[in-house]
Amino acid sequence: MKKFSVVVAGGGSTFTPGIVLMLLANQHRFPLRALKFYDNDGARQETIAEACKVILKEQAPEIEFSYTTDPKEAFTDVDFVMAHIRVGKYPMREKDEKIPLRHGVLGQETCGPGGIAYGMRSIGGVLGLVDYMEKYSPNAWMLNYSNPAAIVAEATRKLRPNAKILNICDMPIGIESRMAHIAGLKDRKEMCTRYYGLNHFGWWTSIEDKHGNDLMPKIREHVAKFGYVPPTEEPGTEASWNDTFVKARDVCALDPDTLPNTYLKYYLYPDYVVKHSNPAHTRANEVMEHREKHVFGSCNAIIQAGKSSAGELEIDEHASYIVDLAAAIAFNTQERMLLIVPNNGAINNFDPEAMVEIPCLVGKSGPEPLVVGNIPQFQKGLMSQQVAVEKLVVEAWEERSYQKLWQAITLSKTVPSASVAKAILDDLIEANKEYWPELK
Numbered sequence: 511m512k513k514f515s516v517v518v519a520g521g522g523s524t525f526t527p528g529i530v531l532m533l534l535a536n537q538h539r540f541p542l543r544a545l546k547f548y549d550n551d552g553a554r555q556e557t558i559a560e561a562c563k564v565i566l567k568e569q570a571p572e573i574e575f576s577y578t579t580d581p582k583e584a585f586t587d588v589d590f591v592m593a594h595i596r597v598g599k600y601p602m603r604e605k606d607e608k609i610p611l612r613h614g615v616l617g618q619e620t621c622g623p624g625g626i627a628y629g630m631r632s633i634g635g636v637l638g639l640v641d642y643m644e645k646y647s648p649n650a651w652m653l654n655y656s657n658p659a660a661i662v663a664e665a666t667r668k669l670r671p672n673a674k675i676l677n678i679c680d681m682p683i684g685i686e687s688r689m690a691h692i693a694g695l696k697d698r699k700e701m702c703t704r705y706y707g708l709n710h711f712g713w714w715t716s717i718e719d720k721h722g723n724d725l726m727p728k729i730r731e732h733v734a735k736f737g738y739v740p741p742t743e744e745p746g747t748e749a750s751w752n753d754t755f756v757k758a759r760d761v762c763a764l765d766p767d768t769l770p771n772t773y774l775k776y777y778l779y780p781d782y783v784v785k786h787s788n789p790a791h792t793r794a795n796e797v798m799e800h801r802e803k804h805v806f807g808s809c810n811a812i813i814q815a816g817k818s819s820a821g822e823l824e825i826d827e828h829a830s831y832i833v834d835l836a837a838a839i840a841f842n843t844q845e846r847m848l849l850i851v852p853n854n855g856a857i858n859n860f861d862p863e864a865m866v867e868i869p870c871l872v873g874k875s876g877p878e879p880l881v882v883g884n885i886p887q888f889q890k891g892l893m894s895q896q897v898a899v900e901k902l903v904v905e906a907w908e909e910r911s912y913q914k915l916w917q918a919i920t921l922s923k924t925v926p927s928a929s930v931a932k933a934i935l936d937d938l939i940e941a942n943k944e945y946w947p948e949l950k
């Protein structure tokens with residue numbers, strides 16, 4: 511079987527160790543000859559990389575491992591780029607979440623003004639990775655899950671239309687795992703689902719088991735009462751995430767014929783979210799206090815002891831969708847996966863140039879979207895507004911346009927007025943001076 515060379519862009523990510531452990535657990539179906547990390551923060555990356563070096567030596571010494579901050583070294587001779595960068599890192603995520611709250615608007619990583627600010631930072635970062643890949647390994651594919659995936663996907667569609675990049679998200683994976691447990695199944699892959707929307711803004715329309723039995727009624731009955739919290743709680747779910755899964759019961763009330771992505775709570779219940787937010791302590795603080803502390807603490811312990819058992823790093827099971835995708839391209843498996851792709855008529859009554867999250871069959875030449883057909887007025891109206899926000903952000907970045915970014919924030923369903931939007935925008939410009947292009 512052919513062996514592949516992968517570079518992880520954003521090697522210093524808290525998700526990198528879990529993904530490395532997942533790659534090692536999937537060598538039978540996606541074998542590696544080389545694994546590289548690339549990051550523009552050498553110190554952050556070094557801690558993660560040195561710990562992963564110990565793990566790789568123990569489990570797969572035959573895989574050539576290295577890490578670098580040099581793009582040429584990182585992107586030369588690679589088959590796949592797995593990209594999970596966070597431009598501005600957690601300190602900027604904290605500002606994305608706290609600045610809108612100062613103005614009575616929800617602060618969230620990928621939604622509303624926070625997501626727009628994050629998008630304005632991410633576009634340049636991800637396009638830079640695409641350009642390195644095309645310069646040093648023109649035949650490679652980029653599997654991107656750097657957020658905000660919706661805005662990044664629109665930017666790559668518009669500004670790098672020929673790039674071999676696939677934009678993906680693990681939220682539907684996480685929710686489907688819970689749905690499977692609610693339905694009494696072991697694994698989400700025992701289900702066949704139909705879904706449509708934008709990234710972090712979608713709905714399931716059909717969920718069947720492998721025999722074609724309709725699971726929607728049973729799952730929906732549970733979700734309407736308990737949200738996406740299975741009868742036996744998923745271990746390790748943090749309180750704020752549990753709140754989000756429970757809130758799905760109110761989100762699903764809006765449409766009895768579908769089941770919602772959890773992120774719709776931010777657009778349908780923004781007042782609830784603001785009321786339950788602590789402007790002094792947001793999700794970014796929780797992640798720095800928990801995931802970041804846990805991952806870097808474990809990595810340092812592994813480095814000190816020189817053995818992986820000194821740490822408590824866990825395999826990121828959900829991340830196996832990344833190998834599903836890489837294997838589908840490498841071996842033309844025609845895997846059926848949710849990807850963020852140009853609509854191009856798949857949703858018949860929606861903008862053909864929108865980037866939509868829909869089921870695709872994936873083979874060596876990339877994704878082939880499945881037809882969705884017409885969508886109802888409720889979803890069409892919501893998606894039209896949200897996709898216009900995402901498109902305006904990319905236009906604002908490309909044209910350095912204050913006006914268009916003001917329009918984007920004003921148009922967001924999470925923002926009450928143009929005056930509040932302008933106040934938030936002016937604060938975000940000040941906070942992002944190091945990262946955004948200068949707007950005129």
Ligand SMILES: NC(=O)c1ccc[n+]([C@@H]2O[C@H](COP(=O)([O-])OP(=O)(O)OC[C@H]3O[C@@H](n4cnc5c(N)ncnc54)[C@H](O)[C@@H]3O)[C@@H](O)[C@H]2O)c1
Binds near residue numbers: 595600
């Ligand atoms: N698509 C999804 O469903 C999904 C799921 C989980 C996480 N994510 C995304 O994965 C990314 C990583 O998340 P995290 O919490 O581990 O963040 P993190 O801050 O721990 O790691 C991000 C890394 O990216 C690096 N980086 C930033 N800008 C860079 C650039 N221009 N070039 C190279 N490296 C750069 C940082 O130095 C850092 O080491 C985020 O974008 C997050 O939103 C996406």
Ligand SMILES: O=P(O)(O)OC[C@H]1O[C@H](O[C@H]2[C@H](O)[C@@H](O)[C@@H](O)O[C@@H]2CO)[C@H](O)[C@@H](O)[C@@H]1O
Binds near residue numbers: 797
């Ligand atoms: O607040 P965070 O950083 O913990 O999570 C934000 C991300 O949430 C989603 O990814 C989840 C995933 O859905 C869940 O199943 C599990 O694997 O954890 C992931 C990260 O927490 C979402 O899809 C991402 O886009 C967000 O960045």
Ligand SMILES: [Mn+2]
Binds near residue numbers: 659679681710
């Ligand atoms: Mn996501």
